[in-house]
Amino acid sequence: MTELLRHPNKLRRVVEELDAIIGDQNIVEEFHLPRLLYLEAVVKETLRIHPPAPLLMPHTPSETIVVAGYTIPKNSNILFNVWAIQRDTQFWEDPLQFEPERFLNVIEKKNYKGNSFDFFPFGSGRRICVGISMAERIMMLVLATLLHCFEWELPNGRKPDVKEQLRLVLSKVEPLLVVPIARSSNSMQYQ
Numbered sequence: 001m002t003e004l005l006r007h008p009n010k011l012r013r014v015v016e017e018l019d020a021i022i023g024d025q026n027i028v029e030e031f032h033l034p035r036l037l038y039l040e041a042v043v044k045e046t047l048r049i050h051p052p053a054p055l056l057m058p059h060t061p062s063e064t065i066v067v068a069g070y071t072i073p074k075n076s077n078i079l080f081n082v083w084a085i086q087r088d089t090q091f092w093e094d095p096l097q098f099e100p101e102r103f104l105n106v107i108e109k110k111n112y113k114g115n116s117f118d119f120f121p122f123g124s125g126r127r128i129c130v131g132i133s134m135a136e137r138i139m140m141l142v143l144a145t146l147l148h149c150f151e152w153e154l155p156n157g158r159k160p161d162v163k164e165q166l167r168l169v170l171s172k173v174e175p176l177l178v179v180p181i182a183r184s185s186n187s188m189q190y191q
């Protein structure tokens with residue numbers, strides 16, 4: 001929401017997509033989600049710049065192993081800095097720029113399965129997040145519903161702020177404060 005409010009042209013594109021696919025007489029339902037490709041790109045771009053688990057979960061090898069010439073002793077604590085990898089200029093052009101369009105042509109390839117090592121917000125391999133399908137649906141459904149039913153304004157000319165605290169879980173320094181304005185002509189949608 002914060003990134004979209006900072007980028008009104010991207011927000012407009014999401015809302016146009018929602019209006020085209022859902023229309024103003026219906027509520028967002030799960031079966032709509034696979035057709036909301038721009039929204040999917042927005043969610044992916046958000047998870048790229050602001051991965052909720054910036055260091056994934058700690059991993060511990062049960063045996064000493066050698067990976068790419070590096071010896072990793074048994075029982076060491078390994079953290080993957082996915083936050084830094086997903087902002088690395090080696091893999092991403094203008095990595096700090098919120099640009100959902102970068103996912104549009106590679107939406108299948110850049111998935112959540114952890115098979116591309118420049119984008120893996122849910123981890124990778126045997127211990128990959130087991131809640132991916134649920135998380136993906138909930139994020140899409142909540143965001144689509146909020147943006148389809150309401151316009152959002154910042155109170156008193158405030159500016160949306162994306163400053164974040166980098167801990168085990170990434171969180172915003174300032175919570176987002178926004179005012180909803182009903183945009184649907186169908187009052188049934190608000191019951």
Ligand code: HEM
Nearest residue numbers: 052053056057121122123124126127128129130131134135
């Ligand atoms: C945006 C939402 C979520 C994100 C970004 C996320 C991210 C992650 C990450 C990065 C890991 C560690 C993977 C690794 O170390 O390679 C993980 C593990 C896990 N996640 Fe999630 N997760 C999310 C939502 C959920 C939900 C909704 C559930 C449950 C319904 C869930 C259940 C789990 C479980 C059980 C593990 C441990 C898996 C294991 O160790 O085998 N997660 N998640």
